[in-house]
Amino acid sequence: MDERTRVQVIAADPAVRVGVDDMARACPELTVVVDRPDVVLMVTDGVGDAVLLLLRSLSRAGRRVLLVAETLRESDVVEAVEAGAGGLLRRSEVCPDRLGPAVRATADGSFTVPSGLLGDPLTRVADRAPEGPAARQLTKRERAVLLMLADGYETQEIARSLAYSVRTVTGIVHTITHRWQVRNRAHAVACALREGLI
Known part of the structure; x- marks a missing residue:
């Protein structure tokens, strides 16, 4: 390192x-x-x-x-x-x-x-999910990235595993956090889990 x-x-x-x-x-x-x-x-x-x-x-x-x-x-x-x-x-x-x-x-x-x-604790508290103007939907690429984030993979590892560039992975995460109006990657993962999207 x-x-x-x-x-x-x-x-x-x-x-x-x-x-x-x-x-x-x-x-x-x-x-x-x-x-x-x-x-x-x-x-x-x-x-x-x-x-x-x-x-x-x-x-x-x-x-x-x-x-x-x-x-x-x-x-x-x-x-x-x-x-x-x-x-x-x-x-x-x-x-x-x-x-x-x-x-x-x-x-x-x-x-x-x-x-x-x-797993289950986040999906059991769906009533706490902050409402956003955009529907919480995921493309296949977004879902794959969020699943790997939830498993603790770093951006470079996700890019290597999914055959994307680091910039693409960063862009996907940015798109999700901006569209869902969440603070960070961890918050995006929590929302996706809570709503049963991953």
């Missing part, structure tokens, strides 16, 4: 923050910083109102956030993504081998979520 991803760790518990800082420093693809990060790594006990408020604030400031929570329920996925999380991990799953790729995926705009939390 040419460049290390700049990550800032925030946690309410100073001991947890220090521990995650040390783990991030053990990842050769990451550099721990205190300002201007590529990704904010937010470590929490659960996904409550205060966490969602901070996620919204960071998202409005243009920050990509990987949320690491001790307790992560199915319903938390939708709330966290709608608040601006670019990915989610359970704290018990965090180790240097998983942390580095998850941070890189979040920096690249890919979506990371624990495998057991991705």
